Amino acid sequence: MQQIVVVDFGTGNLHSVSKALQHVADNASVVVSRDADTIGNADRVVLPGQGAMGSWLAAMSRLGLGEAVARALDNVPVLGICLGMQAMLDHSDEDGGVEGLSIIDGTVTRFIRPAGDAGRGFKIPHMGWNRVHQARCHPLWNDIEDGSRFYFVHSYYANPVRKVDIVGTTDYILPFTSAIAQANMFATQFHPEKSHTQGLKLLTNFVTWNGSYDPD
Amino acid sequence: MALAKRIIPCLDVDNGRVVKGVNFIDIRDAGDPVEVARRYDEQGADELCFLDITASSDLRDTMAHVVEEVAGQVFIPLTVGGGIRKLDDIHRMLAAGADKISINTAAVLNPAFVEEASKHFGAQCIVVAIDARQVAVEPSPRWEIFTHGGRKPTGIEVVEWARRMADAGAGEILLTSMDRDGTRDGYDNALNRHVSDAVSIPVIASGGVGGLEHLADGIIHGGADAVLAASIFHFGEHTIGQAKEFMADRGIEVNA
Structure with missing residues (x-):
């Protein structure tokens, strides 16, 4: 039986993620863990994240999980969610500036509300159901219609340098990156665990994904 | 604008049962919260809000069990409020599977609690619930914060308070007109507009919905980002799907 580990840095609500994974993965055990060996031996790893990126990454190093997470990123399918996506980049402006994991070239910046009436409809955080346009084919988009809505709640967004x-x-406010992928890593700014049918489809695709992806 | 306006059914839960007072008087039993939550999920609700109105704090564990059961079956955001006073209360509800926690009286008694909660759990999960009553009309309308189910005045002006809560790290404001709550006369959209224009965080309109047009009015006239209602959905008068269809016909972007 495959083991899916939801990494627990103690900073957010992981119950939603683990419950949704349990719901879609009949033949897997879903474990919430902050144990380096458990993470290092997982068949799949989920990096959920809420709150602020600085304290999230600080918790990762304080718990001594940096190496285990790096090992997972080298070896098994990894799904990052929200901060778990933002952390893949080089740098975030949050918390006065934080260095990320540098898996993806680029930075994370805060939404800026347009001044005056133009900003009226744009509250921050960006909260609610918005459309995700599939910029590339990926096994995790299987059976999900292009432009489907997913649930978002965030004030910062990723700016990857490389389009690929x-x-x-x-x-x-502007077109921004809501999902990134590289090799065995896939990450979303939205919350698939809170995104009803489409979200559960994405999680189903993740738990059955062999971890290979070729952007060309 | 591709971000959809949200429709949030609210379940008032008293000792493990959904109830809804009509005009504050007769409390009608509207069923098992888990069943009701599943029904709204199937109908396409964008989020669910649970308000624990259980009088005795000894019975609060009942609410945590309800949340836990719902969270195992319903995969949309869940907000839980009622009787949240300490970080530990928040932790317990998040552990049960809630995504957002609504803080009302505790914020008024101790505004630093909101800041503390937001730092600890993140602004995305802190909703500040504001119960307001109009205390002066045109030409200089004024609304103030009331606690204890709208009975106790605080003298605090609503916009000043909303801004302060946003600065303290609230991720969202749940704004209830205590003048309209239970009346079915529609939201107080002057209040909604007043607050929504003053803060940069999303505002959920609440209190007074008696028909689908009121939901649309909350968005169009009140400037709300989301609309909350209870009784029009509980007793089968309308489905969430009908509400979304109605709103879409009025030109509002919905998640249908």
Whole structure:
């Protein structure tokens, strides 16, 4: 039986993620863990994240999980969610500036609300159901219609340098990157675990994915 | 604009049962919260809100069990409020599977609690619930914050309070007009517009929905980002799907 490990840095609500994974993965055990060996031996790893990126990454190093996460990123299918996506980049402006994991070239910046009436409809955080346009084919988009809505809640967004790393985009104030992928890593700004049928489809695709992806 | 306006059914839960007072008087039993939550999920609700109105804090564990059961079956955001006073209360509800926690009276008694909660759990999961009553009309309308189910005045002006809560790290405001709550006369959209224009965080309109047109009005006239309603959905008068169809016909972007 495959083991899916949801990495627990103690900073957010992981119950939603693990419950949704349990719901779609009949033949897997889903474990929430902050144990380096458990993470290092997992068949699949999920990096969920809420709150602030600085404290999230600080918790990762304090718990001594940096190496285990790096090993997972080298070897098994990894799904990053929200901060778990933003952490893949080089740098975030949050918390006065934080260095990320540098898996994807680029930075994370805050939404800026347009001044005056133009900004009226654009509250921050970007919260609710918005469309995700599939910028590239990917096994995790299987059976999900292009432009489907997913649930978002965030104030910062990723700016990958290389177009090839972008697999999903969404419009809010400006078109921004809502999903990234590279080799065995896939990450979303939205919350598939809170995104009803489409979200559960994405999680189903993740738990059955062999971890290979060729952007060409 | 591709971001959909949200429709949020609210379940008032008293000792493990969904109830809804009509005009504050007769509390009608509207069923088992888990069943009701599943029904709204199937109908396409964008989020669910649970408000624990259980009087005794000894019975609060009942709510945690309800949340836990719902969270195992319903994969949309869940907000839980009612009786949240300490970080530990928040932790317990998040552990049960809630995504957002609504803080009301505790924020008024101790505004630093909101800041503390937001730092600890993240602004995305902190909703500040505001119960407001109009205390002065045109030409200089004024609304103030009331606690204890709208009975106790605080003298705090609503916009000043909303801004303060946003600065303290609230991710969202749930704004209830206590003048309209239970009346079925529609939202107080002057209040909604007043607050929504003053803060940069999303505002959920609440209190007074009696028909589908009220939901649309909350968005169009009130400037709300989401609309919350209880009784029009509980007793089968309308489905969430009908509400979305109605709103879409009025030109509102919905997640249908």
